[in-house]
Amino acid sequence: MAYWAPAVSVQPEGAGFVLITDDAKGGLTDVNDSRPVVLSGVNAAAWVDPELTPRGASVLMHQHCFPAEAFQWWEVGVAVGNVLNQGKELIRSVAAV
Incomplete structure (x- = not known):
């Protein structure tokens, strides 16, 4: 899903950053059809672990x-x-404007 490595002088081809999103739920669907996936600090550390498997990433993201x-x-x-x-x-609410 994304490549991450500690500070290196040359990034491999295709290296970069992605924002992971999931389907919007509840009232958010009135505004947008997706929402960012937000992890706790512990789970974010697991997310960037080079040993994380695609299955493990899916479990983190969905569960x-x-x-x-x-x-x-x-x-x-x-x-x-x-x-x-x-x-x-x-980021001011349009209702407040």
């Missing part, structure tokens, strides 16, 4: 991530989707 209900969700403006935009105002 040990925080559920959607563990977060507060609110709608934000479309500007948040543009990487050129910066600032805390991007």
Whole structure:
């Protein structure tokens, strides 16, 4: 799913970073069809362990991530989707604007 290695001067071809997402659940489906997969510190450490198997990664992602209900969700403006935009105002609820 992703390549990770301690600081090295040359990354192998295809190296990079990915944000893992899962299907949105609950009220979040009104806003987006996916949500980020969030792991505890212990499980995040297991995620980047070079010995982690694809099966182990799948178990972490599907059985040990925080559920959607563990977060507060609110709608934000479309500007948040543009990487050129910066600032805390991007995550302000559109209901508060």
